[in-house]
Amino acid sequence: MAPLADLYQVSMAYGHWRAGRHRAPAAAELFFRRPPFRGSFALGAGLAEGLRGLRAFRFSAADVAYLRSVLPSTIDDAFFDYLATLDASEVTVTAIPEGSVVFARVPFLQVKGPLLVVQLLETTLLCLVNYASLVATNAARFRLLAGPDMKLIEMGLRRAQGPDGALSASKYSYIGGFDCTSNILAGKLYGIPVRGTIAHSFIMSFRGLEEVQPRVSRAWDRNGNGNGNGNGNGNGNGNGMRLDSGNLAQQSKEIRGVFQACAAHFQVPWFGTIPIAVSNDISEQSLEEFRREGSEIDMIGIGTNLVTCPLQPSLGCVYKLVEVNGSPCLKLTEDEEKMTIPGMKTIYRLYDAAGHPFMDLMALEEEPSPSAGQELGIRVLGRLGETTKVIPTTVEPLHRTYFRDGQVCEPLPSLPEVRTHAQVSLNLLSPAHRRLHEPQPYPV
Template sequence: MCDNSELQGTTASSHNGFVRPLLTDYYLFTMAYAYWKSGKNETAVFEMFIRKNPFHGEFTIFAGLEECLNFVANFRFSDSDIAYLKETLPAGTEPEFFDFLRGLTANEVSIDAPPEGSVLFPKVPMMRVEGPLIVAQLMETTLLTLVNYASLMATNAARYRIAAGKNITLLEFGLRRAQGPDGGLSASRYAYMGGFDGTSNVLAGKLFHIPTRGTHGHAYITSFYDLGEVKNRLLAHHETGEPHDLLQLSVDWRLKLSESVLRVPAAEASDGELAAWITYAAAFPTGFMALVDTYDVRKSGLLNFCAVAMALHELGYRAVGVRIDSGDLAYLSNICRRVFGAIAEKYEVPWFADLVIVASNNINEETIVSLNEQGHSINCFGVGTHLVTCQRQPALGAVYKMVEIQGRPCIKLSEDFPKTTMPGKKNVYRLYGTDGHALVDLLQRSVEAPPCIGEKVLCRHPFQEAKRAHVIPSRVKPLLEPCWSKGALVAPLPSLEKVRAHVEASLKSVRNDHKRNLNPTPYKVSVSADLYSFIHKLWLQNAPIGELL
C-alpha cells in the first residue's frame, strides 16, 4: 500500500499500487490481440450498470468513482508488464502488439458518471466509458473491481445507518474480519462514505482522514489479577493539579455503590478488573471507556466501572461510558442506563445519566432492527464482520456492456429479460415530484432533447408494453456528468466528507418506502418512447425467426 494522494487540479494518483492495467482478466488481452490483429479499434461506448439492487433492497449507493479515475489517469503498461505479457500470451503473438500496448493511454477516453455517493437503481448507467475499443475493453474488469465492492459496501453501510437512525453513532470495527488488507481499507473508506461515524482501522484513518475510535480488549483486563498490580495509584486533580489516591477512591466508591445503588456484594466484583480500569483511567482520565462483560456485567463490570467513574468525578474528570460485547444487549444496556440514572440522581451528577453505551456483539442490520423493536439504551454500535464482509450478499454484480461501436448500436439478447442490454449511447434523467422526492429515472437516446420541467413526459417500461405512465416533473436532474476527458479530470474530485454528505442528501431525495428494510417499494426506471421503439426495432432485427416444422 502507498500513501493516498489528494486529487486536485487535472491529475490523479492512486493510493493503491496494485490497481494497474494487469489487474484484469486474461481473456481481455486475448480479445485485445484479436481486435488489434483484425484492425478493429473504432470508438466504442460501454455502460456499467446493475441488474438488481443488493440485500433484497431497492437502492444502491454508487461508490468507487474516485479510484476508477485514479486508475484511468495512470493507465499505462510498464516495461515489466510488457515483459510479463510476452511470457504469458500464446506463442506466436506478434511483437508489434506489445509495442502497441506500450503506447496505450486513456487520453482518448471520456468517462461520464453520476456524482460518487448518488443513489442509483438497476439499468441506470453507473458509468459511461467512450473511447478506442481496445482501451475501453481492457479497462472492463478493473473498473468493475473498483466499483462492485465499493458500491456494495457503501450501500450496506447506508442500510445500517437507516436501521440505526440518525442519532446513533456507528463505528466500523471490521479490519480483522475483512478479506485481506485492501478489503479492510476499502471497507473502512466506504463504510464512512455510507454513513458510519468512525473506524478502528488506524491506517484508514491516516489515509482517508476518518475519525478513529477504540477502547481496550478483554486481554487488557485479564492481564491484571488483583489490586496489588496497580503500581501508580496517584492521579492529579483536573483543576488543582493536586495528586490523589485513585485506587483508594475507587475502592471506597465500589463499596458505597454496591450498598446504595447496585445492591450487589462488592466482594463478588473482580479485583483484577478494577485494577485494570484504575490503570486505564490513570492513563486516559478524560477518555475512560470500559469493556464491562469480561466476567459479569451486573455483578462485576458495571459496579467496577461506576466506582472508577465516580472516583474520576471526584478528581474533576468525566468518564465516557461502557462497551458491551456479549449477552442480551437490550437487557444489559437498559440495566446500565437505569444504574447510571440512579447514580446521577442520588449523587447529583446529572451527566452520569447520559454516559455512552456501546454494543459490539456480532451486530448486523437485523440485530439493530430487533433491538429497536425490543427497546434499548444503546448510543453506539460497533459493527464488524457482517458489515465489511457483506454477509447478506457477498457481491454486487455490476456489469460492463458495449452498447455502441462507431455510432452503430449494439444489443445483447437474452430469454432472461434483465440480461437484455439496452442499445445505444444514452442519457439518464431523474424526475422529481412536487414533494421533492424522486419519482422515476428516465433513460433516453443521447440524441433526444432532455425532458422539461412542467411538461408531460411519457415513461415506458423497457420491455413490457402495457406498463407506461405520464409524469409532469417539478424538477429534472441529469445523472451522468463528465468526469474524464482528453487525458484529464474535468473537475477536481470532492473530498470524502463531501461525498459522505452527498450520500445523505441523495438518500433524503428518495421516499422512505423505497428504503425500508422489509418489502420496500420498487423504484421505477423507465425509457422514453423513442428509446422504447429503438430497443424493440433492434430486437426484432437481431432476434432469429423460428421455424415450425
Template sequence: MLKEDQELTLNPQNYSLLTDLYQLTMAACYVGEGIAERRGSFELFVRNLPDHLGYLIAMGLAQGLDYLEKFRFNEQQLEALQKTGIFDQAPPEFWSLLQTGSFTGDVWAVPEGTAVFANEPLLRVEAPLWQAQIAETYLLNTLNYQTLIATRAARMRDIAGKTATLLEFGTRRAFSPQGAIWAARAALAAGFDATSNVFAALQLNQKPSGTMAHALVMAIKALSGSEDEAFAAFGRYFPGATLLIDTYDTVAAAERLAQKMQAGEAEIRGVRLDSGDLVTLSQKVRSLLPTVKIFASGDIDEWEIKRLQEAKAVIDGYGVGTRLVTGEPVNGVYKLVDIDGIPTMKQSSHKMTYPGCKQIFRTEVQGIIKGDRLTLADEPAQAGEIPLLQLVMKDGKPLNNPEALGTIRQRVQTSVKSLPAETRNLSNPMPISVKISAKLEALRQSLVV
C-alpha cells in the first residue's frame, strides 16, 4: 500500500494527477491501439443553462492555460501509478509517453468575462488525443466553477448597481480551500470590489477587505463588561474600520455610537448588519448615523439584494458569501468533436452534441446583442458578425500574458450591458437565440445513425 499523505494540498507539480482515472486508462488504450498521437479536438460547453440564469459569464481560462502549460508527469508520480496495479496490462509505450510528454496542442477560447449561452464552446482543445483526453477533468473543474461564480457575481453587480460596494466573504463556505481562491478571483473579475480571502487578494495584487466578527465583541464585553469597549478597542488598532453592531441590540448600539460621534469621541465610517429585519434596522440606523455607510451580510444573493431595494432598505454595500460560492452547478461538458479531421458527435438521447470544430459569431446593434450563430470553424463571418473564439495557446505555449483583473472586469460590465433586458431578468430570463448554421446542421444530419 502507498503511504498516506493527509496534507492533500495541490501544487503545479501535481497537476497531471488531478484527473479522473478513466482519463488515464483511456490514454493507455489509445497508446495500445496506436491512436494516441492522432489529433483530437474537444469542446467545453453547457447543453443547458442552469435554472434562473439567462446567460453565463465565461471564467477560469487563465487557470486552465496555466495547467496545460505546466502539465508534466514526474518519476515519483509514474511510480505511484504503477504501484496501483491498475495499469499492469498497459503497453510499455504508455509509460514512456507519460515520462517524456507535455501538452503540445492549441487552444481556442472566448475571452474571460464574455457572456455565453447553451451549446456555445467556452474553449476548444486541439491536441494529440491522449493529451486532450487527460486535460478534461481539470479544465472542467476550473471553468465550470469559476463560470458559476462569475455569473452570480455579475448578476449581483447588475442588480446592486454601480455605487454599491460588493465584498466577497465566501471562503468559509466554499467547497475547498482551492475553490475559495478561485471563487474570490471570479468574483473580483466579475465586478466585486474586494474579497476577505487574504491569500487570494495578495496573490492577485488586491487589497483584502473585511470587518469584524461577533466573537471580538462577545470576548471583550465578557471581560470588560462593555460592547462599546469592544468597538473602541477595535477602532484603536483599525481606525475607521466597519463595526459589527448586531451582536446584542442593534438600535441601542447605533444610538450609543451616534452619541459618541456627536460628542466628538469616535469617528465611525461604517457599520455592518448581519441579522434581523435588514429593512427596518437599516432605516433606523441611517436615521441615527446619517453619514455612516451601512453594510449588510447574511445569506445575501441577487434576489435578496433586489428584495431589499424594493423594500426601501438603506444599504450601501453587501457582504456576500454562501449564496455566491455555492449553488446549482454549471454542468459544462467536454466532448470530442473531431479526430484527425473526421467530425464526431454524441447521439445519446437528450445528450446529443454538434460535430466538428466550431466558431461562435455574435451580432450586436448599438451595443445590444441581437443573436449568436454557431458555425463550423471554417465558415466565414456574415456582415456585422464578430467571432468570439480566439486562438489563445499554440503548440502548448500561451500566446499572451494573462489578462489583468481590471481588463476582465471591464469586459464583464460591457458583456452584461450588451444583454437585452429580458436576458438579465432574475425571474424567467430569456436567453439569447443561438442559431445553428445550415452547414453545421447539414453535417449533424449526415452523421445521425
C-alpha cells in the first residue's frame, strides 16, 4: 500500500530524512472545505479501507528498487535502506465513525506519528476517502429524494471509471442507502444483495410470444405455472416490469391500471401488485419529477448519475499538517478558505432539545470538554470576530481511536451496520440541514 502515493511525497520524505527531522512527532487532519453538491453535509466513508491500508503500509524490496530507478541518482543509499524498514507501527489514527454525517472543515481523520510517515500517508488516505465519501453522499441524496420505501438498485458498472471505480461505487452506494447492486463481483466481495432486470436485447431476440411460452417464462417461475417474466426484480418470485424510456411516471400509472384490471378479471390478486422498475439516466431531477407527478414505481435503477457524480466529480478532501514537535502549524495564504486551523483538536457535536445536531465544536486538546446544559462561548468559522453563546442539550465527542501500534484497535462494523448508521445519522439532521436545495448552512 505504501507505493500508492505521489512521487513528491517520497521526495519530501527524503528532505525530512536529510534534515534529521523524519522522526519528529507530527499530526495531520483530513477534511473537506466545502460541502458537496451545494448541500450542507457529506457522509464520511472509506475509513475501513484506510485502516487496512495502514496495517499493510510498507515498501517491499521491489518497491524500493523501483524508487531507486525513478529518483535522482544523488539520493543517499541509506535513505532507501530506511524506507525498507518503514511501517505504521508508530501511527495513531482517530476518526469519526464511518457512515456518519460530516461537515465542512471538521476533520474526518486525524493522524499522529513520525513526520516522515505522516507525510507519506497523505495521498493514500485521500485516495481511499475522497471518492468513497463522495459517492456515499451522492447515494444518500438519491435515497432522501426517493423516500425510505422505494427500492434503489445501483446499476453503474458499465458506466463507472473502470473496474475499481465500479466496485467502490457499488460498495459506497450501499452505505449511502441503496438496497442492492447489479454488480455480481461487488455482491460476491462485499455481501451486497444482487438484483437485476432484463435488457431490450432479450426481448428483441424473440419473434413473438409463441417463442416465449411456455419454456422461457417457466425458467423464472418457481411454481412452474408460467406466470414469471424473468425480470428478477428482487421480490422473490421473478415477476416484474421494467420501463426504460418515455414518461416513466405516467407509463407506470397506466401499466399499474392494466395489471389491476387483469388481476380483477382473472381473480389473481398478486398480478395487480407486480413490481414496476424504471431506469434511463435517472437523476435527482428525475426523482423530483416522479414525486411531483405521482407514480406507481416500485424500484429505480440508477447508474451514470450515481457512480460518476456528474454534479461534482470530486469531494476535494485535503490533508493538512497541523502540528510538528508539539508546535501548531498554520498555512498562511491570501485565499482565506485555504488557511488551516492550527493545532490538534477534539471534536464535539452539539445537539438541541429536539435531538438535532446544530453545531460541531472544535476545541484544542488541552481545553476542557463542554457539558450538556452548560453555556458555551464559541466563535463560528467565517464569523470569528464575534462570540456566540449556545447551550447544548447533548454533547457528543465525535472521534474514536481506530489505529494504534500498527493494529486496528476498534472493532469495525459490517457493511450493513455502517449503512444503518448512515441512515440514523442522516435522520438526526434537522429538515433545514437535510434538505438538498439551499439548505441552512451548518455552523462549525
